[in-house]
Amino acid sequence: MKKLMSVVLLAIVSLSVSAGMQSTLSLQHIQARWAQINYQQEEGDARTDAFETLIKDAASLVASQPTAEHYIWLGIVQSTTAGAEGGLGALSYAKAARKSLEKALAIDENALQGSALTSLGVLYHKVPGWPIAFGSDKKAKQLLTQALKINPDGIDPNYFYAEFLYDEGEYQKAMEYLNKALAASPRPDRALADEGRRGEIQALIAKVDNKLH
Incomplete structure (x- = not known):
């Protein structure tokens, strides 16, 4: 009986920890943590590592609730990580960000006042063009002006x-x-x-x- 109670208590503790972790995974958490890393974290590996951890959090949020808003913030974190990484190593993050933002647009291009359009426009502007990557100033202008019509x-x-x-x-x-x-x-x-x-x-x-x- 004592052993059984120990197992039950352990299960309850495990569930409580799991629930606590899930409760912190909200859009507000992602937004707040992104701002802290982006504006308060010093440049370097620690900053990139922090963004990579936040990508995992944002991906978990998308997996549990695949809304346009959550895809937007996954894309924002991925694209910011690309900027922090720099060089050719940034391309995989940029491509992942494009995919996330395109998924958001497919669900609702007006979500978060057109933020997917803004973020995707920035990506097309910042990323190198063909044959290195998918950058295009023409596409960037189209997306950025479309975002301004919404917001x-x-x-x-x-x-x-x-x-x-x-x-x-x-x-x-x-x-x-x-x-x-x-x-x-x-x-x-x-x-x-x-x-x-x-x-x-x-x-x-x-x-x-x-x-x-």
Whole structure:
């Protein structure tokens, strides 16, 4: 009887631990952890390792609930990991991110105010073109402008389209979108992400201003 009780107690503890782990796997957890790694983690292997762990968490969330929102955030984490990894090693993450974001679009392209379109547009802009990878500025522009139609006042679509315009040498137009991004309303429960993005906006404004003057 004593042995049986020990087995039952062990099973209860195991279930409690498992339930506790699952309870932390939410969209809010993925978003918050991504912001911490992206804006507070120092560059280097530790940062890449942290993103890789977050990919596993996001993949688990998708496996349990394959919604457009969850696929979007799996794609965002995968694409950010590609940026952290750099070089040819980044391509596998970029390809995985494209697949995740395309799955999100197939479910609902309006999910999270068109975030799949924005993120996929950034991928097409940042990734090298053929024969190395799938990058295409034409496709990037199409996706980024489509995202802006869904979320014209959002901080991310305006910032990333401005970044695209800057790389295209359209500095005056880039400044217009940067100012729109800076004027965007704060996002609920995304204070750290907003703070980090605004820092990136200010840095790009300085670069654009330097080109214009």
